[in-house]
Amino acid sequence: MKIYILEDDTDQALLLQLWLKEKNHVSEVFETGRELIDRLQVKQPDLLLLDWNLPGISGLDVMRWIKSNGHESIPIIFNSSRNSEEAVVEALTLGADDYLTKPVKQAELMARISAVSRRYSKVSQNTDTSPYEFLDTTNEVNMNDEVISLTEKEYQLAKFLFGNEGQITSRDVLLESIWSKSPSLSTRTVDTHISRLRKKLHLDGNSGWKLVSIYHKGYRLIKL
Template sequence: MKALIVEDDIAINDLICMNLRDMGFICTSAHDGLTAANLLEKESFDFALLDIMLPHIDGYELLEYTRQLGIPVIFITAKSSIQDRVKGLKLGADDYIVKPFAISELTARVEAVLRRYNKGKKILSLEDVEINTESRQVTKRGEVIDLTLKEYELLVMLVNNKNMALFRETLFERIWGSNFMGETRTLDLHIQRLRKKLGWEDKIKTVYKIGYRLEV
């Protein structure tokens, strides 16, 4: 799993990365908000740790980037007032850790957030559908559903971000790995086939002028 660590204190950034790598994560570091924003546009991440007080672009603005991509976020910051915590959580952060913190607390919070998103599991389950992320096999009520690679990747992304509206351009760029040029036919056809194969016509919702949401 890939983690983006955005912290301008190099020593803290290095310490976090070292411990997350020991847990098996692939870590990418950024020491300012602009670098982090560029990385979010070019690469895919499973979660992000964001400082709030960053050069160029602060953590609150970066949070908008991550929300559009459906990436879980934990704020790591010296801003410790109740007002700051409430603001971060209301804006959409999944958790909030105040410096100084114990590494054991940080890793426990990362694991808790990823559990809520079903990230890192070998078996993803949603009602009567199971996804084995090792074999890439999808079953519904025990019967194997034949999905193409892109249909499978779309399904995993929707399940990992259930009840969240995902932008068409985000889905296209994450699944097809190329820049979104405004043409949605390919994505829309894959969504239609996925709905039909899973019988999820009432679950994969079209969100007007945005994209799609798996509603459960």
């Protein structure tokens, strides 16, 4: 996996690179947000590790740029010294896939990277999602030539459900996978997004797919 690291602390960057190399990942380090933005316009990585506190453009501003310039499909994990609940919630709300506070532990970082990667790769392993075609760069789904716009979290939720076709998935698992169990959110958030997704993607059975509620257990997407 190709991973870009935004980190202005040289020792921290070298340590992260060492850990990633041990797991056969390839990484590049960028000390400023501007350097990373310039690189992203040339080549995209498989995942981004972002620090928040940086000279000039902050890591959060870099993420805002990424989300508004056609790079929404790149998974983002924050690795920051900011450990307040407000900071974590802000980053996750704006689109981060996970948030770790320094000093990060090697095993935890590798586990979070694996979890985020699985989340993004699930749909690509599914051989048949017809009549749906997922458009990662725009958070849209093409259904029989109808382009359906989704919010970022709706899109991630849809990809997760299609990647776990036929399986019962609990609300807690969905909170962990899509929202990283943000402390400001509850299972009601999952229910609301499920309801919107069912309506937008016509997951009532008429499209050949049905998103059903399993009492006290969660949700299951079924191909009819």
